[in-house]
Amino acid sequence: MILTLAFRNLFHDRIRLVVTLVGILFSIVLVAVQLGLYLGSSRMITANIDHTQADLWITTFGAKSFEDGGMLLKPGERHQALATPGVDKVVPLVVSFAEWRKPSGGSTRVVVVGTDPEDEGLVPWALKHGTWAEVKSPDGVAIDKSYFRDLDVTGIGDTAQVAAGRIRVKALTEGVRSFTQSPYVYTTLARARHLLAQKSDATSFYLVKLKPGADIEHVRADLKSRLESAEVLTQKEFRDRSLRTWLFKTGAGVALIGGALLGLLVGTVIVAQTLYSSTKDHLNEFATLRALGSSSGYIHKVILGQAGLSAVIGYALGMIIALGVVFASRDTPLPLVMTPWLAVVLFAVTVFMCAISAMSAIMKVTKIDPAMVFNR
Amino acid sequence: MTGEAVLEAIDVVKELGSGAGKITALKGVSLALMPGELTLLMGPSGSGKTTLLSILGCIMTPTSGMIRVTGHDTEGLPAEKLAAIRREHIGFIFQSYNLFPTLSALENVRIALDVRGDKGFKAAARAEECLREVGLGHRLKNHPANLSGGEQQRVAVARAIATSPSVILADEPTAALDTENGQQVMALLSRIAKEQNRSVLVVTHDPRTLPFADRTVYIEDGQIVRETRRPEGLDAPEITDLSKRRKAHG
Ligand SMILES: Nc1ncnc2c1ncn2[C@@H]1O[C@H](COP(=O)(O)OP(=O)(O)OP(=O)(O)O)[C@@H](O)[C@H]1O
Ligand SMILES: [Mg+2]
Numbered sequence: 001m002i003l004t005l006a007f008r009n010l011f012h013d014r015i016r017l018v019v020t021l022v023g024i025l026f027s028i029v030l031v032a033v034q035l036g037l038y039l040g041s042s043r044m045i046t047a048n049i050d051h052t053q054a055d056l057w058i059t060t061f062g063a064k065s066f067e068d069g070g071m072l073l074k075p076g077e078r079h080q081a082l083a084t085p086g087v088d089k090v091v092p093l094v095v096s097f098a099e100w101r102k103p104s105g106g107s108t109r110v111v112v113v114g115t116d117p118e119d120e121g122l123v124p125w126a127l128k129h130g131t132w133a134e135v136k137s138p139d140g141v142a143i144d145k146s147y148f149r150d151l152d153v154t155g156i157g158d159t160a161q162v163a164a165g166r167i168r169v170k171a172l173t174e175g176v177r178s179f180t181q182s183p184y185v186y187t188t189l190a191r192a193r194h195l196l197a198q199k200s201d202a203t204s205f206y207l208v209k210l211k212p213g214a215d216i217e218h219v220r221a222d223l224k225s226r227l228e229s230a231e232v233l234t235q236k237e238f239r240d241r242s243l244r245t246w247l248f249k250t251g252a253g254v255a256l257i258g259g260a261l262l263g264l265l266v267g268t269v270i271v272a273q274t275l276y277s278s279t280k281d282h283l284n285e286f287a288t289l290r291a292l293g294s295s296s297g298y299i300h301k302v303i304l305g306q307a308g309l310s311a312v313i314g315y316a317l318g319m320i321i322a323l324g325v326v327f328a329s330r331d332t333p334l335p336l337v338m339t340p341w342l343a344v345v346l347f348a349v350t351v352f353m354c355a356i357s358a359m360s361a362i363m364k365v366t367k368i369d370p371a372m373v374f375n376r
Numbered sequence: 377m378t379g380e381a382v383l384e385a386i387d388v389v390k391e392l393g394s395g396a397g398k399i400t401a402l403k404g405v406s407l408a409l410m411p412g413e414l415t416l417l418m419g420p421s422g423s424g425k426t427t428l429l430s431i432l433g434c435i436m437t438p439t440s441g442m443i444r445v446t447g448h449d450t451e452g453l454p455a456e457k458l459a460a461i462r463r464e465h466i467g468f469i470f471q472s473y474n475l476f477p478t479l480s481a482l483e484n485v486r487i488a489l490d491v492r493g494d495k496g497f498k499a500a501a502r503a504e505e506c507l508r509e510v511g512l513g514h515r516l517k518n519h520p521a522n523l524s525g526g527e528q529q530r531v532a533v534a535r536a537i538a539t540s541p542s543v544i545l546a547d548e549p550t551a552a553l554d555t556e557n558g559q560q561v562m563a564l565l566s567r568i569a570k571e572q573n574r575s576v577l578v579v580t581h582d583p584r585t586l587p588f589a590d591r592t593v594y595i596e597d598g599q600i601v602r603e604t605r606r607p608e609g610l611d612a613p614e615i616t617d618l619s620k621r622r623k624a625h626g
Contacts, residue, residue: 291474374430
C-alpha cells in the first residue's frame with residue numbers, strides 16, 4: 001500500500017509530476033554530459049599512455065604530460081638504465097609538437113609520435129585502414145580519420161610536409177583523438193627523429209620494462225639515484241600527472257565537475273520543491289494516516305516512495321536523452337563517454353538527489369498534528 | 377453494562393491555545409465507555425466534544441487527568457506508542473469522511489490494515505468483508521469521488537471496523553448526510569456495537585440520532601452535566617441489514 005499511495009500521490013497531479021521529472025531529467029542529462037565529457041577527456045588524455053606497456057617511465061625532469069616530454073633524453077641515460085639490476089628493456093619513445101604544412105597552404109600543429117612497435121613500447125592501436133608495415137615504408141605515417149579536414153588530406157596516399165620532412169599518409173586510425181586538438185601523427189622512431197631534425201638518438205621518454213619478479217619500487221629508487229637529470233615515474237603516476245595537467249591546471253576539469261554539481265543542485269531544488277508542495281497538498285491524508293495509527297516511519301516511506309518513483313522514472317527518461325547526446329557527439333572533437341559504471345553512478349546520484357529532496361517534505365509531515373483531521 | 381470499561385477518561389482537563397487566547401476546553405471530565413454500547417455525546421457548539429473525542433482517541437493528550445485504554449494507563453507515552461494504541465484499539469470516523477481521494481473504496485479500507493502491518497491477500501479479503509458488511513460489496517473499486525456522501529461515510533465505517541478495534545469514536549458522522557443516509561450510518565454503528573460487542577461513541581448535534589443511543593452524555597462548557605440511559609426493554613430502531621437489503625434488490 002505504501003507504494004500504491006506513493007504512486008497515486010505522484011500521478012494525482014500530472015503537472016507537478018512533469019515538473020519533477022523535468023527537474024530530474026535536467027540534472028541527469030547535465031551530470032551525464034559533464035561527467036561524460038570528463039571521462040571522454042580523460043580517455044583522450046591518457047589513451048597513449050594506456051596503450052604503452054611500461055612498468056616505469058623515464059622522463060625529462062618536470063615533464064607534465066605525454067606531449068611535454070621534449071627531446072632531451074640521451075643514450076647515456078638508456079645505458080645507465082639498462083645497467084640497473086631488475087631492468088629488462090629500455091624502449092625509446094619520441095613525442096613532440098610539430099608543424100604540419102597543408103598541401104594547399106597554411107599549417108596546423110600536430111603531435112608527432114615516433115615508436116617502434118617491435119620493441120613493445122607504444123603499439124599504435126585502432127589502425128583501421130592500412131598496416132604498420134606500410135607506415136614503415138618510405139615517408140609513411142598514420143593519422144586519424146577524423147582529422148582529415150584539419151590536416152587537409154582526403155585519405156591514404158596524400159602527402160604533406162611535417163616540420164623538416166615530407167610524409168605520406170599510409171595508414172588510418174579511427175577514434176584516436178587528441179585533447180590538445182593537435183592531431184597525433186604516428187610514425188617510426190627513426191622517421192620521427194628525422195622529421196623533427198633531431199639527432200638519431202634523441203628521445204622524449206624511455207619506457208622501462210622490468211625483469212619478472214623485480215620489485216618496482218626498488219628498481220625505481222635505484223634508477224632515480226643513477227639518473228640525475230631525469231624523473232622516474234610509474235605508468236600510473238605519469239597518467240595521473242597528465243590528467244592533472246590538462247584537466248585541472250587548465251581548469252577544464254573543475255568546470256566539468258562544477259557543472260555537474262550545479263546540475264545536481266538545480267535538480268535537487270526542483271524535486272525538493274515539488275515534493276514539498278505535493279506533501280502540503282496531501283497533508284490532510286497524512287494526518288488521517290497518523291490518526292489511523294500509522295507510525296511516522298510509514299508516512300516517511302510514502303514520501304520516500306514518491307521520491308524513489310520519481311527517481312526511477314526520471315532516471316529512465318534522463319538516460320534515454322543522455323544516450324542520445326552521447327550518440328550525437330560521437331564524431332565531434334570531444335565525444336562524450338558513457339560507461340556502465342557511469343550509468344550506475346548516475347542512478348546512485350539520482351536516488352541520492354531524490355532522497356535529499358525528500359528531507360524538507362519529511363520535516364513537514366513530522367510536525368503534522370493528527371488533530372487536524374477533525375472539523376473545528 | 378457488560379464487563380469492564382474499554383476506554384476511560386478520568387478527571388480530564390485540557391487547556392487549548394496559549395497566552396491571551398488560552399481556554400480550558402475540558403474542566404475535569406470523567407467518562408467510561410463499555411463494550412456493546414453506543415454512547416452519544418451531545419452538547420452545544422464549542423462545549424468540548426471534539427476535544428474530548430480526540431483525547432479519548434489518544435490523538436491529543438490531556439493537560440491533566442488520565443486516559444485508560446483497555447485498562448492501561450497512557451500517561452506520558454511517546455507519540456509513536458500512542459499511534460500504536462490507536463491502530464490496535466481505536467477506530468475513527470470523521471464528519472468529512474477523510475477518505476483518500478486517490479484510493480478505491482477497497483484500498484481505503486486496506487490502508488487501515490496496512491498501517492498495522494496486515495498486508496497481502498488476507499488483508500484484501502478482510503477489507504472486502506468489511507465493505508460487504510456496510511452494504512458496499514458492489515462498490516469496491518469506486519473512488520470516493522464516485523461515491524455518494526452516505527456511501528463514503530460507510531466506507532469510513534468499514535475502515536474503522538476493519539482492524540476490529542475495541543472502541544469506535546465518531547465525530548459528527550451524520551452531520552454531512554441527509555436523514556436517510558444519516559439513519560443508515562447510525563443503524564450500522566448501533567449494530568456494530570451490539571453484534572460485535574464493541575464500544576461506540578458518537579459525537580453529535582443531531583436529535584435524530586437519539587433513538588440509537590444506549591446512553592446519552594451531555595456536555596456543556598467543558599463539563600459533563602447530565603447523562604441518560606435508554607430504559608430497559610426499549611430497543612434501538614429496527615436495523616436494516618444493508619448487505620441483505622442489497623442482495624434482495626439485486
Ligand atoms: N487549537 C485550539 N486552540 C484554542 N482553542 C481551541 C482550539 N481548538 C478548539 N478550541 C476551543 O476549544 C473549545 C472546544 O472546542 P471543540 O472543538 O472541542 O468543541 P465542539 O464541542 O467539538 O464544538 P462543535 O460542536 O462546534 O464541533 C472551543 O471553545 C474552541 O473554540
Ligand atoms: Mg466538534
